[in-house]
Amino acid sequence: MSPSLLLQVPVFGIGVEQLLLLLVTALAGGAFGAAVGALPAFIFTGFVVFLGEGVAILQREVGAVADIPAGELAAGITGVIGFGPITGPHIAFAGGVAASAYAGKKYPEMNPADEGYHFGKDITYAFGTKPDILAVGAIFGALGMLLFRFLNGLFIxxxxxxxxxxxxxxxxxxxxxxxxxxxxxxxVGRPAGDGLLDMGPFERDEKRTATDGGAVSSRPATEPWLPHQYEWAGVTAIGLVGGVLAGFIWLETGSFFLGYGLSAISLLFLNLGVEKIPVTHHITLLGSVGAAVAAPAVGFDPLIVLVGGLFGAASALVGEVTQRMFYSHSGTHVDPPAMAIGIMMLFVGVLAILGVLPSAGYL
Structure with missing residues (x-):
């Protein structure tokens, strides 16, 4: 064994050599997110997770394959690649988000639209090979990896x-x-309407002159994360639908992340300009968790998937509250699905620790 592997970093849970390997790769992963754009990077996450979960389902059915123990290959695809330093959302997507925030101030002339949301919120924009933007993505990708490893290692x-x-x-x-x-x-930004949750200025097509990204621009006074997915009734409806579907996927396959992967892949159509594609990965992930925590107590499949629907709806509504509070009033992207997942899984995790829930899902 390499001597450096003997020197463990307890709060990160790995050796120095492995930590340095992850750090170097995360720098490249964050730069990759900046190069291709935050949303395309996350779509890559969806494809990789979908592949990993498909392999996992196959291996659970057939057991070990040749010299590969059951589950080991799938764990590598989903965990090491999909949620690791190559396409992990905390690295590649985060690097792309930071790159957009930086470019919104540094290079407003890149903005392909004369009017609209601030350029710092454009997570579909691929920045190609511009070195300073790639460097920003790299730094934030590395920060994302370190923060995730630190917090997980601290508790475990x-x-x-x-x-x-x-x-x-x-x-x-x-x-x-x-x-x-x-x-x-x-x-956070200053709301233009009656408080942080008010979307009225957007609905009335009110404008404001903004300089919070460096350049003066006229843009909507309030900017909902998804103009086609912010009304309470619609958000609840898509949450129920996505949660039920994800609950069924978990019930039939045992996979927490297959529905999440499908949701991420569906964003390819949104990125290509298909109108009104909903964003659902925070819904399907919590739908699968809801089904899993309900199954031991309920034992009735139709009710299990309905609980998945309730969890999906709750996550959708939490995402909507967070977008109204933290996305709509400033000039950069702060991800409502990530906030919803963090809040909902805190709820699930704490209740599981207290013994109220039989499990904490994938935690």
């Missing part, structure tokens, strides 16, 4: 309990919040 290896929430999701929105003051944006 130091405190000695399971993580009480999904720290990958926490890392995604924490680095996005960090990018705002770093690049000169307001942390």
């Amino acid at each position: 290896n130091v405190v000695g309990v399971m993580p009480p929430t999904d720290f990958l999701a926490v890392s995604v929105f924490t680095t996005a919040f960090l990018a705002r003051p770093v690049f000169g944006y307001p942390l």
Whole structure:
């Protein structure tokens, strides 16, 4: 064994050599997210997770394959690649988000639209090979990896309990919040209407002159995360639908992340400009968790998937509250699905630790 592997970093739970390997790869992963754009990077996450979960389902059915123990290959695809330093949302997506925030201030002339949301919120924009933008993505990708490893390692290896929430999701929105003051944006922003939750200015097509990204621009006074997915009734409806479907997927396959992967893949159509594609990965992930925590107590399949629907609806509504509070009034992207997952899984994790729920899902 390499001597450096003997030197463990308890709060990270791995050796120095492995930590350095992850750090170097996360720098490249964050730069990759900046190069291709945050949303395309997350779509890659969906494809990789979908592949990993498909392999996992196959291996659970057939057991070990040749010299590969059952589950080991799938864990590598989903965990090491999909949620690791190559396409992990806390690295590649986070790097792309930070790159957009930086470019919104540094290069407003890149903005392909004359009017609209602030360029710092454009997570579909691929920045190609511009070195300074790639460097920003790299730094924030590395920060995302370190924060996730630190928080997980702190609870598992130091405190000695399971993580009480999904720290990958926490890392995604924490680095996005960090990018705002770093690049000169307001942390939350000043609402144009009657409080943080009011979408009325958007509905009335009110405009404001904004300089929080460096350049003066006329843009909507309030900017909902998804103009086609912000009304309470519609958000609840898609939450119920996505949660039920994800609950069924978990019930039939045992996979927490297959529905999540499908949701992420569906964003390819949104990225290509298909109108009104809903964003559902925070819904399907919690739908599968809801089904899993309900199954031991309920034991009736139709009711299990309905509980998945309720969890999906709750996550959708939490995402909507967070977007109204933290996305709509400043000039950069802070991810409502990541905030919803972090909050909902904190609820699930704490109740599981207290013994109220039989499990904490994938935690």
